[in-house]
Amino acid sequence: MIAFFTTYAEFWSDWMPRLQSAAKVTALLSLVGFLLALFLGAVLTAGMRSHNLHARKLCRGFVEFMKAVPLLALLLALYFGLPPLGLTLSGFWAGALGLGLHGSAYVAEILRGGLQAIHKGQREAGLAAGLSPVQVFAHIVMPQAMRIMLPPLLNTYVALLKDSSLCALIATDELMLTARAISSESFLPMHIFLLVGLVYFLIAFPLSLLARWLQTRLNAGRRTMGAT
């Protein structure tokens, strides 16, 4: 039993620096992917609420497709399937793009839900007070919607963080790939995968807790917000 833990001490100096730089790549990868997802998700939400029927259908179709397709398939398609068509992406960028496309569908749903949750009366009160539609959106709707959307967006980021591990399968130099490499070199799969699991946990868990705490704060405040 104790031997299990002393093994870590043996390899710490070799593994730690490699895992550290890999963790940085994972963090960067998930961040870039998330920002892409946010941007694209906002565009999709706007599209789904537009007056143009074609725009609405297109965006809806895109969202449904992205939700029906596994992320791994998307990543492989981007990494292996694009070069024959002329576009070659590195593992990192194929990964970021895949995470962004996949995540945008969920972000779009969250944004849509958040905006819908704001009672129409809020908008009407704003317009009645003489504010322009843009001002109503910026000063009345968005601030309230943000509160609602923040916890699920945080959860989406955590999901993205976990999904970034799949980029190992398209040769992105992130945590999981490094773990696989170390595993084949050292023949200590149990040790390294548990350790890497712990690393993911230590990054993701605080964020999950934060999301949950924000959610309870939100539910408590909800009772005094606007009309029901």
Added chain:
Amino acid sequence: MGFFDILQGLMGGAVTAIYITLGAGTFAMALGLLLALAQTFGHSRWMRWAINAYVEWMRNVPALAHLFLLYFGLAAVGIRFSPLVAAMLGLGLVGAAMLCEVFTAAFRSIHPGQREAALAAGLTPLQALRYVLVPQMLRLSLPSTANYTSQLIKDTSIASAIAAPEIMFFARNLVTSTFETSLIYGTALLLYAAMVWPVAWMFFRLERRLEMSR
């Protein structure tokens, strides 16, 4: 190589995906229900803490890590699973954590009066659970369970990383032998969509049939 040849080549993978879904899904539901019952009706605070720890670990660590641990990690200590079994076990354990949360929330949303009326009518606590509480909880969980099943079908793709003979695995092999890369991956994507949509529709119909008030 045409579209239909590729489709045929990937079909075996689709069958595997369905196998894994059934295996992991059943395991996840059974274990998830057990854990939820322990969480909601159990008396031991230690047990509830242990279940929470399990759920949090499963939810914050990537599924791929769990599969690697079960397939490579356990092999190093002498326990060898086939890729299929490792995939079912790994995805099942992750799913159980997720469903445990869903089922617990559903139990909590049932009005306590339902249980009181059952006990007042002379049913034992076990009978109240079996005939009044669990049926309602399952119906309340239907939307989330539907979501989970769709997600599970997609997650079977991860099993290709431990050499399970599912769609992505077949796709990569096909690519090395035919080089019709874009068509192959495009077809694979369509194949997944073709599996997910009917399942989503089935759950939608089931929900309609079992529509009930709180």
Added chain:
Amino acid sequence: MTNPLLRIENLHKSYQSLEVLKGISLELQKGETLALIGPSGSGKSTCLRCINNLERPTGGAIFLEDERIGQLPDRRGGWRPMTDSELAAQRTEIGMVFQLFYLWPHLTVLDNVALAPIKAQRMDPAEARHMAKAMLDRVQMGHKAHEYPERLSGGQQQRVAIARTLAQRPKVILFDEPTSALDPELVGEVLNVIKSLAEEGRSMVLVTHEIRFARDVADRVIFMDGGVVVEEGKAKQVINHPRMERTKAFLRQVHDQPVAEMQGAP
């Protein structure tokens, strides 16, 4: 004097530091309808719920036909509370109708009524369903046997709840404010069913705010306030000619409300 069907002796119930029942004693004869009235917080519902042990008493004893309810002898010569599993058999003999009905939404009306007889009393399912239909007819809900509860009005749901309790074939029926959650126009149909049960000679304990109904249908009335029995006696006597000041004050307040209309004296 025949042995009472239900006997409550010096019942106490406390929640942490708050004592809700401070020594209640009462008796119910077979075939009698007893109404418990009193202000909110007087402990009448708590008292009722102690009878079938949905609340565990902290002191005192309850007897149904001389059998001690909810308690088993412990090793030291005292009494320990029964677990819910142990209580099931006794609870079968005691029926309860709740303020919020609590019909089981995933079962049809017929299955709601037949569930306990089949599962708790091991009745043959076909026989149980036949009996359930008869109970539903008794409350004029037979035509809705295959509906789901959500499709019914409050008054209809409560009548089904009464049928469900009747199907248990209990020795005594407890009503916990059965009409308090109903819209005014639906109250009458439920009260009529309860009245017909009383006329049939059922043994019932009724916690209610419907003072006029209590006066006209109950045999005896007990007025509770602050966890104690303040006054008890024949229904018409307690309500028309209360003796205690607190009873008078309560009845004056209730009779003053615009919703309650008074027929006849005082």
